[in-house]
Amino acid sequence: QVQLVESGGGLVQAGGSLRLSCAASGTIFSIGAMRWYRQAPGKQRELVATISSGGSSNYADSVKGRFTISRDNAKSTVFLQMNSLKPEDTAVYSCNADLWLRGFDSYSGYWGQGTQVTVSS
Numbered sequence: 001q002v003q004l005v006e007s008g009g010g011l012v013q014a015g016g017s018l019r020l021s022c023a024a025s026g027t028i029f030s031i032g033a034m035r036w037y038r039q040a041p042g043k044q045r046e047l048v049a050t051i052s053s054g055g056s057s058n059y060a061d062s063v064k065g066r067f068t069i070s071r072d073n074a075k076s077t078v079f080l081q082m083n084s085l086k087p088e089d090t091a092v093y094s095c096n097a098d099l100w101l102r103g104f105d106s107y108s109g110y111w112g113q114g115t116q117v118t119v120s121s
């Protein structure tokens with residue numbers, strides 16, 4: 001009974017900013033890497049950003065310098081700060097997390113339902 005719930009999506013003008021949040025709930029023993037993906041209509045799902053359990057991050061070339069991923073382990077939450085948004089950033093953004101649940105002996109990957117981000121020109 002684990003859930004990842006995204007929030008913070010919406011409609012924003014090009015050049016604007018949004019901050020996405022993804023909160024995990026359940027009987028979580030440990031949280032490993034956390035990631036943000038996005039998928040635009042007719043396109044492949046793309047890995048946008050990853051943050052390790054130690055806080056190191058990686059970004060897709062298309063968002064480097066504009067997006068920042070962070071995490072709050074006490075709140076079991078990962079964030080994606082998106083600045084200087086472009087119309088091509090329009091997509092459904094989904095969070096993914098490696099979670100070690102109580103009663104299990106390893107990490108497994110879990111997905112949220114996604115949140116729509118629309119950037120108007």
